[in-house]
Amino acid sequence: MPGFGIKAQVAVLSLAMLAIPLVAYNYWQQIKEASLSTQAHIQEIEAKAIATNLLATQKDIPTLLAANESSELHKHALAAPVLQTSLRLDGELSDWPEKLVESSRLAYDKRYRQTNTTDSPEAAFTLQLAQTQHYLYAAIAVTDELVSYRRNHLRLDYSDHIRLSYRAPEGHIERIILPAEHEGPLASYFSNHEWEYGIAPSTEIESHQTGIQGFWRRSESGYVVEFRLPLSQLDTQGAELHIAVVDVDQQPSLGPKAIISTLPSELAGQFNPLELHARELQRVIDQLKSNYAHLGIYDRRGREWAFAARDKGGFELDQDCLNNALKGSVQQYQHMKGDAPDSRITTCYPIIKDNKAIGLVVIDEAASHVLEQHKTRLQAIAIKTGAIIALIIALMFIYALILAQRITKLSHSAHNAIDGQGRIISTDNISSKTAPDELGDLSRSISSLLKQQQSYTQFLERMPQTLRHEISNPLNKLRTSLENLIDDRPELKDNTYVKKLDAGVDQISKISQQLTEAASLENALQNEHLASLNLSEFLEDYCSSWEGLRTEQPNKVVWVMAESSRLEQLLDKLLDNAFGFCSDDGKVCLRLIDNDLETLIEVENDGPTITEGKMNELFAPMTSTRSEGGEVHLGLGLHVARIIADHHRATLKVRNRKDETGVVFTLIFRKL
Numbered sequence: 001m002p003g004f005g006i007k008a009q010v011a012v013l014s015l016a017m018l019a020i021p022l023v024a025y026n027y028w029q030q031i032k033e034a035s036l037s038t039q040a041h042i043q044e045i046e047a048k049a050i051a052t053n054l055l056a057t058q059k060d061i062p063t064l065l066a067a068n069e070s071s072e073l074h075k076h077a078l079a080a081p082v083l084q085t086s087l088r089l090d091g092e093l094s095d096w097p098e099k100l101v102e103s104s105r106l107a108y109d110k111r112y113r114q115t116n117t118t119d120s121p122e123a124a125f126t127l128q129l130a131q132t133q134h135y136l137y138a139a140i141a142v143t144d145e146l147v148s149y150r151r152n153h154l155r156l157d158y159s160d161h162i163r164l165s166y167r168a169p170e171g172h173i174e175r176i177i178l179p180a181e182h183e184g185p186l187a188s189y190f191s192n193h194e195w196e197y198g199i200a201p202s203t204e205i206e207s208h209q210t211g212i213q214g215f216w217r218r219s220e221s222g223y224v225v226e227f228r229l230p231l232s233q234l235d236t237q238g239a240e241l242h243i244a245v246v247d248v249d250q251q252p253s254l255g256p257k258a259i260i261s262t263l264p265s266e267l268a269g270q271f272n273p274l275e276l277h278a279r280e281l282q283r284v285i286d287q288l289k290s291n292y293a294h295l296g297i298y299d300r301r302g303r304e305w306a307f308a309a310r311d312k313g314g315f316e317l318d319q320d321c322l323n324n325a326l327k328g329s330v331q332q333y334q335h336m337k338g339d340a341p342d343s344r345i346t347t348c349y350p351i352i353k354d355n356k357a358i359g360l361v362v363i364d365e366a367a368s369h370v371l372e373q374h375k376t377r378l379q380a381i382a383i384k385t386g387a388i389i390a391l392i393i394a395l396m397f398i399y400a401l402i403l404a405q406r407i408t409k410l411s412h413s414a415h416n417a418i419d420g421q422g423r424i425i426s427t428d429n430i431s432s433k434t435a436p437d438e439l440g441d442l443s444r445s446i447s448s449l450l451k452q453q454q455s456y457t458q459f460l461e462r463m464p465q466t467l468r469h470e471i472s473n474p475l476n477k478l479r480t481s482l483e484n485l486i487d488d489r490p491e492l493k494d495n496t497y498v499k500k501l502d503a504g505v506d507q508i509s510k511i512s513q514q515l516t517e518a519a520s521l522e523n524a525l526q527n528e529h530l531a532s533l534n535l536s537e538f539l540e541d542y543c544s545s546w547e548g549l550r551t552e553q554p555n556k557v558v559w560v561m562a563e564s565s566r567l568e569q570l571l572d573k574l575l576d577n578a579f580g581f582c583s584d585d586g587k588v589c590l591r592l593i594d595n596d597l598e599t600l601i602e603v604e605n606d607g608p609t610i611t612e613g614k615m616n617e618l619f620a621p622m623t624s625t626r627s628e629g630g631e632v633h634l635g636l637g638l639h640v641a642r643i644i645a646d647h648h649r650a651t652l653k654v655r656n657r658k659d660e661t662g663v664v665f666t667l668i669f670r671k672l
Contacts, residue, residue, distance in 0.1 A: 005645050013396065017389055022597045024385060028378055039370045040345050043626065044291075047349035047361040050285065054297070054351060054361075061351070067361045076263055077273040078106070078241055080136060081305045082296075087130070091183075091217025091224045093139050096128060108245075108516060125222075125245045132275060135228040140245065144222035148248045150179045157195050158252035162225060164188075164212075166240040167235045174201070174233070176210050178225060186214035186227050195246075197614040231276065240271035275303055293344075300326060300357065322350040326357045343367040406432050406439055414446050419633040422641040426453040471512050479505050525566070525647045533562040535599065539592055542568060546575060552591040560599055560669045566644045571603070573641040574665050578605035579665070599669040609656040610663055618654055 054061055057408050088095050106127045128139040139160060150159035157405060162178040177191045177198075188210040198207030214227025234241075242262055249257040262272050285295050285308045296307040302322050325348035346364045350357040409431040417426045427450040430442040485492060535558045543551045545657030571590075578588045586606025595598040610618065619642040643650040651668040 011397075011400075017393060020385065020389055021382075024094055024382060031374055031378070035370055035374055036345060036367060039365060040347060043345065043347035043363040043365065044349065047347050047363050050295075050297075050361045051349050057352065059382070062353060065297075065305060065351075073267060073270060074273050076267070077261065077275055078127070078129055079275045079303060080131040082139070082307055083130045083132045084309060085307045086132060086135070087226075087228075089213060089215045089228065091215040091226050093128070093141070093224070093226065096130070096139065107263070108262060123245070123247045123260055124609055125260055125279070127243060127262065129274075134231055136231055136234065136274075136276070137228045138226070138243075139241070141219065142222040142224070142249055147180055147218070147223055148250070148252070149383040149404050150181045155196055155252070156189060156191065156198060157246070157256070157544055158248060160223075160248050161195075161246050162286060163195055163242075163246060164229075164246040165244075166229075166274075167238075167240045167271065168237045171235070176212065178212075178214075178216075178227070180216065180223060185218060186212065186216045186225060188212040188214070188227075198489035204297050204298075208402040219484050234274070236267045236276050242271045256641070266614065275305075292363050292365050293369065294362070296362045297351075297359060298322070298362055299359045305359070318346055321346050321362070322360065324348070325350050325360045336434045344661070403439075406435075410439065410443055410446075414450075417450055423452055425456060427451045429452055432582060467512065471508065473514070475505065479509075488630050525643070528566065528647070530563055533560055533564055533567070534558075535560045535592065535601075538564060538567070539590070539601075542571060543590055543606045548579075548588065550587055550589040552589065554592060554594055556594070558592060558599055560648075562648050562669075566647065570641045570644040570667070571649075573637040574603040574667075577637055578603050578663075578665070581605060581607045583607045587664070596671070598671055601667040603665045604657075604662060605665075606662040608663075609660055610654065615654055619652065635657065 008323065058586075061610040063483045081287045083097070108125055108127065122140075123144060125140055125142040142160075142162075144160060148158075148160045150156070150161075152537070155178050156177050160180040164176040164178065168172055175191050175193065176188050176193070178186060178193055181187050188208065190201050190207045191197065192199050200207045211230050211233055214225060217226075222230055243515050244259055244261040246256045247258040247260075261268070263270060284295065285306055292308075292310060294307065294309045296304045298304050302319070315662050344364055344366050346362065349361045349363075351361065352358040413429060413431045416665050417424060419425050427447055430443045430447045430450075432439045432442065433447060435443065482505065486498065536553055536556070539551065539553060543549055575588065575590070582588050582605040588603070588605045591600075591604065593602065619638050642652050645667060648669070650670070653666045653668065655664050655666070656662075657664060
C-alpha cells in the first residue's frame with residue numbers, strides 16, 4: 001500500500017523552506033524601492049538648497065546664466081559645451097564626442113563674408129567649440145581648393161590664415177593670427193588690427209608666446225586646425241570671441257581673396273558672445289563634486305554653465321527632465337530610466353528669479369551606486385541565510401534518513417521476531433530498545449507485547465499435554481472399571497450401553513492422543529536429522545499397503561533428503577485426507593514427478609473442491625472442512641503434515657483441478 005513516508009514528508013517541509021528566498025527577494029525589492037525613493041527625495045532637497053543658495057549669493061545670476069538673449073548680436077553667440085576629459089590635438093576630430101559635435105558645430109559660408117569679392121565662392125569653414133575646466137578647445141575645418149602656405153618673409157597675411165580675436169580679462173582686445181605654414185604643430189602670433197606682422201604684446205612676452213597649442217593638418221577639401229586656448233586669457237564675465245578665415249590668392253599683395261567670419265558683414269567690428277563656465281557658479285558646486293555622479297547648472301536652453309562630477313563618464317541631460325522642470329512656477333522632475341543596471345535617478349530643480357525659471361540645478365546619480373552598499377550587505381545576509389537553509393535542509397534529510405532507517409529496522413526486527421507459522425522466536429532482539437525517544441518507547445512496548453504473547457502461546461502449547469495428563473487418570477479408571485464390570489458380569493459384554501460406553505472411552509483416548517501429537521512432534525523433530533533417501537523405492541513399498549491407491553512414478557531412481565518414518569507420517573495424513581474427501585466412485589492417485597529443479601509428490605483425489613478463502617487456512621491447527629461423519633476430526637492432520645514438510649525444507653501446497661473435479665496436494669522438494 002503506497003504511503004506518504006517520513007522522507008517524503010521531510011522533503012515537502014524542506015521545499016516549503018524555499019519560500020524564504022522568495023520572501024527575501026521581495027524584501028530586497030522593497031528596500032530597493034525605498035532606497036531609490038529616499039535618494040530621489042535627498043536629491044530634491046539638495047538641488048533646492050543649491051538653487052536657493054545661488055539666488056541668495058549670486059546677485060547677477062541672470063547675467064551669469066545669459067538670460068538676456070534678445071539682442072541681435074546674441075543670436076550669433078558661440079556655445080562651448082563642457083567636456084569631462086581633454087581632447088587630443090592632432091587635427092583628427094574623431095575623438096570629439098558625437099553629441100557635443102551635433103550641439104556645437106557651426107557652419108560659415110559666403111553669407112558671412114567680410115569682403116565683396118566673389119572670386120572664391122567655395123570658401124567656407126565649420127567651427128566646433130568645447131571647454132574643460134582650464135581650456136577652450138576649437139576645431140576649424142576650412143574648405144579651400146588651393147591652400148597658400150607662408151613663405152620665408154615677414155608678412156603673416158600673405159598666406160592663408162585664421163584671425164582670432166578675444167577680450168582679455170583686463171578688458172583690452174587681443175588678436176592672434178594662425179598662418180598656414182606646414183602640417184604639424186600649429187604656429188600662432190600676437191598681432192594688431194592690421195594683421196601683417198607678429199607683434200609682442202609686452203616686453204616680457206614674445207609675439208609667438210600666445211599660449212595656444214594646436215595642430216595644422218591638410219585635408220581633402222582644404223585644411224583643419226585644432227587648438228586650445230587657456231581660459232585664463234579670456235574675460236569669463238561676458239566673454240567675447242571672433243574668428244575669421246582668410247583665403248589668400250597667388251598674388252597676396254593684392255589683398256585677401258575672401259574673408260569668412262563668425263559674424264555677418266553688418267556686424268563687422270563686433271565680437272561673438274562666448275558662453276563659458278561661470279566661475280562663481282563653479283565655485284558653489286566644486287565642494288560637492290564627490291557626492292554625486294554629476295551635478296550641473298544649466299540655463300533654459302540646456303547649456304551647462306558649471307558642473308561637478310564624481311565619475312569620469314559623460315552626462316547627457318534628458319530633455320524631458322529639462323522641460324518638466326521649467327514648467328510652471330516651481331516644479332521638480334525626477335526621472336528614472338528603467339530597472340537596468342545602468343539606470344539613473346535625475347533630479348532637475350528650477351532656479352526661479354522674479355517668478356521666471358532662468359535655469360535649473362541638475363543632480364544625477366546612478367541607481368547602482370545607491371544600492372551598492374545595501375546590495376553588499378544583503379548579499380552577505382543572503383549567502384548566510386542560504387547556507388543556513390541548506391544546512392537545515394541537509395540536517396532534516398539526514399534526520400529523516402536516520403529516522404526512516406530506525407523505523408525500517410524496527411519493522412524488520414518485529415517481523416523477524418515471529419516465524420512463518422506465527423510463533424514468537426525472539427522477544428529481546430528488537431532494535432532501538434535502549435533509545436530514549438519515542439521510537440525507543442515503541443520498541444520497548446513491542447518487546448513487552450511479544451513477551452506477553454509468547455507467554456500466552458507457551459501456555460496454549462502446554463495445554464494439550466496438561467489436558468492429556470489430567471484426562472488420562474480418570475480415563476484409565478473408567479476403562480479399568482469397565483473391564484472389571486465385564487469380567488464380573490460376562491452377560492453385559494454384548495450390552496448396547498456397555499458397547500457405547502467402551503466406544504466413548506476409546507474416542508476420548510484418541511482425542512487426547514491427537515491433541516498432543518502436534519506439540520510432541522515439534523519437540524521430537526528438533527533432534528532428528530535428514531538423510532539421503534531413495535524416494536522411488538520408498539514410495540513403492542509404502543503404496544503397497546494402501547488399497548485402492550493408484551500410483552504414477554518415473555522409470556528412474558529419485559533421491560531426496562528425508563527421514564523415512566516422518567515422510568511416511570506426512571503421506572499418511574495426506575492420504576487420510578484424500579480418501580476422506582474422495583467421492584464414493586472416485587479415485588485417489590499418488591504421483592511422483594522429477595525434473596532438474598525440483599522433485600514433487602502429488603496426492604490427487606476426486607471430490608469437492610476447496611474455496612479460495614479456505615486454502616490459506618487449511619494447514620492451520622484446529623481447522624477442518626468436514627461437516628459430518630462419525631470419526632473424530634480435530635483439524636490437526638494437515639497441520640502435522642505441514643510441520644513435517646517444514647522439517648524436510650519442503651513446501652506443501654494445495655490447489656483445485658482445472659476441471660473443478662477434485663483437489664491436488666503437492667509436496668515440493670527443492671534441489672540444491
